[in-house]
Amino acid sequence: MDQVEIFKALSNKTRLQILNWLKEPEKNFPEQPNADFENVGVCVGQIQYKAGLSQSTISEYLSILQRADLVCATRVGQWTYYKRNKAGIEKLSQIINSEL
DSSP states (O other): OOOHHHHHHSEEEEEEEEHHHHSSSSOOTTTTTTTTTTTOEEHHHHHHHHTTTHHHHHHOOOOOOTTTTTTEEEETTTTHHHHHHHHHHHHHHHHHHHHH
């Protein structure tokens, strides 16, 4: 993944908030029923509700974060769930520590 794309993904306040919320999903999304945060993640609808933005905007933001390898998606029936991509976050940390 291109470093510029990663930093572009992080250049939006709401996208940064989403990553922050997904760091502690049990704390930030306590209302999600039957939560399996570790294996599945957080439902898009829960993220949308917390952000207070349209479904299309949140979907675009999550897509940008996914292309930057910062989140990963899991489809369960008609629902899509997102969680932080630990490998992508680690790569970002390495970039910051070694190149910046």
